[in-house]
Amino acid sequence: MAVLIVILGVFFGLCILSTALLRWNDVRYRKKGLPPGTMGWPVFGETTEFLKQGPSFMKNQRSRYGSFFKSHLLGCPTIVSMDPEVNRYILVNEAKGLVPGYPQSMLDILGKCNIAAVHGSAHKHMRGALLALISPTMIKQQLLPKIDDFMRSHLSNWDNKNIDIQVKSKEMAFLSSLRQIASSEASSISQAFMPEFFKLVLGTLSLPINLPNTNYHRGFQARKNITSLLRKLVENRRASGETQNDMLGFLINGGEKKFNISDEEMIDLIITILYSGYETVSTTSMMAVKYLHDHPKVLEELRKEHVAIREKKRPEDPIDYNDYKSMCFTRAVIYETSRMATIVNGVLRKTTKDMKINGFVIPEGWRIYVYTREINYDPHLYPDPLTFNPWRWLDKGPEYQNYFFIFGGGTRQCPGKELGLAEISTFLHYFVTRYNWKEIGRDELMKFPRVEAPNGLQIRVSSN
Numbered sequence: 467m468a469v470l471i472v473i474l475g476v477f478f479g480l481c482i483l484s485t486a487l488l489r490w491n492d493v494r495y496r497k498k499g500l501p502p503g504t505m506g507w508p509v510f511g512e513t514t515e516f517l518k519q520g521p522s523f524m525k526n527q528r529s530r531y532g533s534f535f536k537s538h539l540l541g542c543p544t545i546v547s548m549d550p551e552v553n554r555y556i557l558v559n560e561a562k563g564l565v566p567g568y569p570q571s572m573l574d575i576l577g578k579c580n581i582a583a584v585h586g587s588a589h590k591h592m593r594g595a596l597l598a599l600i601s602p603t604m605i606k607q608q609l610l611p612k613i614d615d616f617m618r619s620h621l622s623n624w625d626n627k628n629i630d631i632q633v634k635s636k637e638m639a640f641l642s643s644l645r646q647i648a649s650s651e652a653s654s655i656s657q658a659f660m661p662e663f664f665k666l667v668l669g670t671l672s673l674p675i676n677l678p679n680t681n682y683h684r685g686f687q688a689r690k691n692i693t694s695l696l697r698k699l700v701e702n703r704r705a706s707g708e709t710q711n712d713m714l715g716f717l718i719n720g721g722e723k724k725f726n727i728s729d730e731e732m733i734d735l736i737i738t739i740l741y742s743g744y745e746t747v748s749t750t751s752m753m754a755v756k757y758l759h760d761h762p763k764v765l766e767e768l769r770k771e772h773v774a775i776r777e778k779k780r781p782e783d784p785i786d787y788n789d790y791k792s793m794c795f796t797r798a799v800i801y802e803t804s805r806m807a808t809i810v811n812g813v814l815r816k817t818t819k820d821m822k823i824n825g826f827v828i829p830e831g832w833r834i835y836v837y838t839r840e841i842n843y844d845p846h847l848y849p850d851p852l853t854f855n856p857w858r859w860l861d862k863g864p865e866y867q868n869y870f871f872i873f874g875g876g877t878r879q880c881p882g883k884e885l886g887l888a889e890i891s892t893f894l895h896y897f898v899t900r901y902n903w904k905e906i907g908r909d910e911l912m913k914f915p916r917v918e919a920p921n922g923l924q925i926r927v928s929s930n
């Protein structure tokens with residue numbers, strides 16, 4: 467009996483303490499003018515609920531507090547915006563003080579000249595250099611031939627093999643970018659570079675605690691190794707005096723003079739290119755393979771498009787820019803994949819001063835989560851939204867859709883969109899014209915907070 471009383475006492479004590487803490491934390495943030503919402507626990511906020519419940523947490527909060535609410539996520543007081551109009555306003559108004567709000571670990575590891583770390587004229591300068599590097603002309607003349615050459619060899623000898631398509635698409639995204647950056651050295655440096663790059667990626671997604679054996683520490687070391695590898699590459703290129711037709715050649719030789727950038731900026735830009743196109747391109751490719759497997763009619767239509775292109779060529783002829791531009795159904799498959807899988811849930815911004823947004827006052831330094839996921843499943847924009855239907859994209863592309871945020875929006879809209887589409891399209895070209903595949907095993911797919919197959923996505927591949 468006494469034990470029971472003690473247990474009950476402890477239980478009620480904990481309940482009272484929890485309620486008091488939650489209430490105290492809410493009161494602490496009850497500033498006049500803030501939007502409604504709850505702040506959860508001191509320090510941890512509502513991070514656990516957010517990570518555990520994912521999209522349902524967002525939808526629940528929206529039904530209680532509306533499309534613009536406050537919370538405390540991943541260590542920061544945060545405003546979540548799920549209102550398409552407000553989202554658009556936030557994305558086009560960086561100049562008013564709404565700058566990228568990515569976590570410190572990401573900024574530390576990607577470098578201080580990284581595009582997400584710079585604002586105003588410094589951002590314009592870095593973005594200009596990047597846009598010159600991946601312009602449609604560059605894609606047409608330099609990048610697509612390299613992508614084609616890479617995909618041909620990456621996708622060779624898959625016949626009669628069990629393949630983890632998650633691993634293969636990650637390697638594909640990294641190695642394809644590396645080939646575009648340093649075409650002649652890519653194969654000799656990739657073995658040393660790839661594991662370092664994977665450590666760097668993990669580090670950017672970790673807590674910024676610089677202790678041995680943490681992902682952050684390893685990511686930071688990886689950045690150092692990658693930086694010295696890239697510096698050596700640049701030195702060797704300069705010493706040889708040769709000009710090569712790849713991104714590094716373009717950057718070293720000044721490209722268009724107005725975008726002349728320092729060596730430090732050059733290295734951060736290369737890391738940015740590798741990083742930004744890595745998870746987006748690899749995950750979209752993996753999920754396209756998944757959806758095509760599950761929807762034979764879509765695969766049939768896609769294959770028809772690619773076989774028609776191949777039939778006009780000799781086997782050794784590469785995909786050229788006109789071929790790529792003619793792949794309308796492929797583009798629709800990629801958009802529908804991005805929509806259904808929601809590869810990007812949203813983007814992060816932070817306020818650089820107290821600001822009035824949507825009728826509320828947001829204090830300086832708060833994070834704003836421009837959460838765009840739900841728009842992808844809006845039945846008014848996408849009738850029958852849970853059906854994988856690429857045909858829906860054929861009459862009007864996302865260019866005409868005001869609320870299509872898969873590539874972001876406003877001043878930070880993805881500059882690598884065409885390059886990413888060209889890579890995924892070329893990958894799909896060689897995949898569907900060469901192979902059939904069946905999923906083996908029942909691999910689990912996680913959709914939140916990132917799309918991934920925790921144990922890989924195994925397929926059995928056979929020749930067409």
Ligand code: HEM
Nearest residue numbers: 581739742743746747810813872873874878880881882886
């Ligand atoms: C399917 C592929 C891709 C998707 C879905 C995607 C998505 C996005 C999104 C949503 C943003 C906006 C981020 C923000 O507003 O904070 C963005 C920005 C960016 N993307 Fe992509 N991306 C893709 C491929 C690529 C590729 C291949 C590159 C390589 C160059 C790239 C480079 C960048 C860069 C540098 C930014 C930052 C732009 C800035 O801050 O001005 N992306 N991307």
